[in-house]
Amino acid sequence: QVQLQQWGAGLLKPSETLSLTCAVYGGSFNDYYWTWIRQPPGKGLEWIGEINHTGSTKSSPSLKSRVTMSVDTSKNQFSLKLSSVTAADTAMYYCEGNHDALDFWGQGTMVTVSA
Amino acid sequence: SYELTQPPSVSVSPGQTARITCSGDALPKKFAYWFQQKSGQAPVLVIYEDSKRPSGIPERFSGSSSGTMATLTVSGAQVEDEADYYCYSTDSSGNYGVFGGGTKLTVL
Numbered sequence: 283q284v285q286l287q288q289w290g291a292g293l294l295k296p297s298e299t300l301s302l303t304c305a306v307y308g309g310s311f312n313d314y315y316w317t318w319i320r321q322p323p324g325k326g327l328e329w330i331g332e333i334n335h336t337g338s339t340k341s342s343p344s345l346k347s348r349v350t351m352s353v354d355t356s357k358n359q360f361s362l363k364l365s366s367v368t369a370a371d372t373a374m375y376y377c378e379g380n381h382d383a384l385d386f387w388g389q390g391t392m393v394t395v396s397a
Numbered sequence: 398s399y400e401l402t403q404p405p406s407v408s409v410s411p412g413q414t415a416r417i418t419c420s421g422d423a424l425p426k427k428f429a430y431w432f433q434q435k436s437g438q439a440p441v442l443v444i445y446e447d448s449k450r451p452s453g454i455p456e457r458f459s460g461s462s463s464g465t466m467a468t469l470t471v472s473g474a475q476v477e478d479e480a481d482y483y484c485y486s487t488d489s490s491g492n493y494g495v496f497g498g499g500t501k502l503t504v505l
């Protein structure tokens with residue numbers, strides 16, 4: 283059973299950089315695609331981007347210019363940075379791992395952007 | 398950019414069949430996935446690759462895809478199936494992922 287535990291700052295000021303990390307416990311880290319997803323309060327899911335164990339990434343076109351993702355296979359961790367945040371980036375951020383029928387989510391981190 | 402379109406809401410009585418649709422131009426070439434999200438919880442995968450059901454998901458959940466539309470069917474919907482349901486797929490080149498806007502399923 284794979285478990286994901288995520289952490290990062292929950293309160294940011296406009297123009298700061300959001301930084302989140304997700305640690306993976308159990309399973310084979312190299313078998314999964316590792317994804318970041320967010321959900322503004324009361325709204326739907328938004329796909330942010332995906333990374334694999336080689337560091338190959340895919341990002342949403344709407345966020346691509348501000349998103350940086352990285353992976354540390356020695357620690358079974360992957361990370362998200364989102365630069366120049368605004369109030370529109372306020373959301374619950376989830377990390378997720380998927381491989382065929384297997385799909386696991388982190389507990390979520392609520393990130394609020396406020397001056 | 399690419400979009401997936403879902404109805405905002407679907408309502409059925411307990412025991413009836415609920416159908417939730419998801420339309421997108423790339424669905425003839427790309428798989429659809431369906432997630433269930435109950436209030437205050439992380440989403441749960443209920444259907445992958447159009448019609449496959451992960452272990453532990455009740456048999457009343459099924460999926461299909463034809464042309465530009467994917468459909469999640471809940472046969473004999475139960476009160477505990479009340480949730481938001483999201484379809485997910487990728488653009489035609491597989492360059493990025495997209496979620497549909499979500500459908501609130503009400504069973505009462």
